[in-house]
Amino acid sequence: xxxxxxxxxxxxxxxxxxxxxxxxxxxxxxxxxxxxxxxxxxxxxxxxxxxxxxxxxxxxxxxxxxxxxxxxxx
Numbered sequence: 001x002x003x004x005x006x007x008x009x010x011x012x013x014x015x016x017x018x019x020x021x022x023x024x025x026x027x028x029x030x031x032x033x034x035x036x037x038x039x040x041x042x043x044x045x046x047x048x049x050x051x052x053x054x055x056x057x058x059x060x061x062x063x064x065x066x067x068x069x070x071x072x073x074x
Contacts, residue, residue, distance in 0.1 A: 001028065018043035019054050026061065033064035 001024035007013075008021055022039030029035045040058040047054060 013042075015043045015046045015051070015054065018046065019057065022057060022061070026057075033061045033068055037061040037065050 001021075004017060004020045004024060008017060013021075018039045022036045022043065025039060026033075026036035037058070040054065040061050043054045044051075044058045
């Protein structure tokens, strides 16, 4: 994950890099789905054509973030 963060800091952030950073956040911060969702959303928006892996990750974290918010409101 450190290597991805270093490359990201040097503005070398393509869709694959954004996806990998999302995976890192998902693993390192499992209780904070918004951390990964941010990267997955940026990767999804940058796509020139559909990518099932990125879209699935984005939808999974979006659902997790919404569930997390509804639990917090209770």
